Amino acid sequence: MSIDPAVELYYDPFDFAIDDDPYPVWRRMRAEAPLYFNEKYNFYALSRYDDVAKALPDWQTYRSGRGTTADILFSGIEVPPGILLFEDPPLHDLHRRLLSRVFTPRRMLAVEDMVRGFCARALDPLLDAGGFDFVTDLGAIMPMRTIGYLLGIPEEGQQQIRDLNDKSITVADGSGDVSPTIFQDAIAVFAEYIEWRATHPSDDLMTDLLNAEVEEPDGTIRPLERTEVLAYTAMIAGAGNETTARLIGFMGQLLAEHADQRRELVADPSLIASAAEETLRFEPPSPVQARYVANDVELYGHTVTEGSYMLLLNGSANRDETRYTDPDRFDIHRAGGHLSFGQGLHFCLGSALARLEARVAFEEVLKRWTDWDVDYDSACRARTSSVRGWAKLPVRTR
Numbered sequence: 001m002s003i004d005p006a007v008e009l010y011y012d013p014f015d016f017a018i019d020d021d022p023y024p025v026w027r028r029m030r031a032e033a034p035l036y037f038n039e040k041y042n043f044y045a046l047s048r049y050d051d052v053a054k055a056l057p058d059w060q061t062y063r064s065g066r067g068t069t070a071d072i073l074f075s076g077i078e079v080p081p082g083i084l085l086f087e088d089p090p091l092h093d094l095h096r097r098l099l100s101r102v103f104t105p106r107r108m109l110a111v112e113d114m115v116r117g118f119c120a121r122a123l124d125p126l127l128d129a130g131g132f133d134f135v136t137d138l139g140a141i142m143p144m145r146t147i148g149y150l151l152g153i154p155e156e157g158q159q160q161i162r163d164l165n166d167k168s169i170t171v172a173d174g175s176g177d178v179s180p181t182i183f184q185d186a187i188a189v190f191a192e193y194i195e196w197r198a199t200h201p202s203d204d205l206m207t208d209l210l211n212a213e214v215e216e217p218d219g220t221i222r223p224l225e226r227t228e229v230l231a232y233t234a235m236i237a238g239a240g241n242e243t244t245a246r247l248i249g250f251m252g253q254l255l256a257e258h259a260d261q262r263r264e265l266v267a268d269p270s271l272i273a274s275a276a277e278e279t280l281r282f283e284p285p286s287p288v289q290a291r292y293v294a295n296d297v298e299l300y301g302h303t304v305t306e307g308s309y310m311l312l313l314n315g316s317a318n319r320d321e322t323r324y325t326d327p328d329r330f331d332i333h334r335a336g337g338h339l340s341f342g343q344g345l346h347f348c349l350g351s352a353l354a355r356l357e358a359r360v361a362f363e364e365v366l367k368r369w370t371d372w373d374v375d376y377d378s379a380c381r382a383r384t385s386s387v388r389g390w391a392k393l394p395v396r397t398r
């Protein structure tokens with residue numbers, strides 16, 4: 001998509017044409033309107049790296065408690081307690097401390113062999129098929145199985161949960177409408193598993209959460225309530241499945257389009273982890289973080305008043321030309337980080353797992369196929385307000 005400079009600068013998070021390729025609009029925003037205002041939806045947006053990196057940890061000004069996706073925040077729908085993505089300190093920190101005790105990087109890394117097994121199970125039947133779909137055959141399957149295993153959800157139930165989650169976050173073109181039962185729907189599917197797990201404890205996150213105790217700000221200690229266990233479980237499943245599926249889709253696409261870099265990975269698989277990192281920078285699955293402005297804030301000579309909505313465009317920050325050389329070039333040798341897992345207090349709790357899953361997925365893909373093309377006529381995008389990427393990415397293998 002090319003942008004005509006004579007055309008008024010317009011950014012709309014619900015416009016599918018912009019979502020297909022938001023980078024030209026974001027480039028113009030960084031240059032022409034680093035504090036952008038959208039009259040239709042009444043939101044501001046920050047797009048430069050330095051602004052986004054500074055705003056993400058600043059929870060005193062930019063709050064998550066009314067939702068962090070544009071549709072939920074703009075709708076004014078009430079966000080239920082216990083979902084730390086949508087909480088501010090002190091409650092957020094309390095819940096995050098508790099979750100980090102059960103959701104440790106060590107526990108995440110212990111699943112590597114299992115992740116590899118899930119990849120092999122997904123890919124081996126496709127060896128002689130002449131092609132496969134990076135999202136529906138791999139990205140949507142392996143992370144779901146991994147999270148399902150970590151949480152303690154039997155395989156039979158995992159697909160139903162993912163389908164319901166997909167449905168609850170899918171949006172219509174040009175609309176910020178959100179289902180009034182979005183949270184209830186997402187949470188309800190876990191209720192029966194949690195009840196069952198309460199009487200059948202095992203070595204999984206759900207059992208840990210059922211046994212966890214939380215210290216209230218006043219110092220009293222109590223077990224987690226069932227509703228809290230439900231909210232945590234739903235959030236982990238939601239946050240972990242969709243995003244990683246999109247990362248695997250984007251990486252399949254980018255390696256198809258950059259055959260020279262793909263060949264480097266075949267020759268030296270130790271580069272796969274940095275290729276995943278560059279994919280995260282180049283095509284972040286979660287490129288927009290919405291916030292409620294809790295105090296008046298001065299930005300670029302303008303007062304953004306308390307009660308405003310602010311979109312922090314980490315996807316744009318990742319392409320900021322003042323931070324990255326030639327930012328629109330995909331380069332697996334690039335260093336310099338990115339904001340794709342957020343920054344500060346809400347920094348992604350699953351980043352170690354997501355990185356591991358992407359690395360193992362491509363180690364396994366590249367062992368089986370070294371060359372593929374995307375069948376763009378049959379590919380299609382996922383349309384959600386939180387996650388950007390492919391819903392289907394079929395490729396022809398060679």
Ligand code: HEM
Nearest residue numbers: 068084085239240243244247340341342346348349350354
């Ligand atoms: C490529 C994959 C992933 C991406 C791009 C991603 C991205 C993000 C981002 C941007 C945030 C911060 C949101 C904000 O500031 O409002 C976040 C938070 C979070 N992510 Fe991820 N994520 C990924 C995978 C995962 C996985 C696999 C899990 C769990 C299994 C997970 C669990 C979480 C949780 C629990 C939070 C909330 C942390 C908090 O609020 O303190 N994520 N993620």
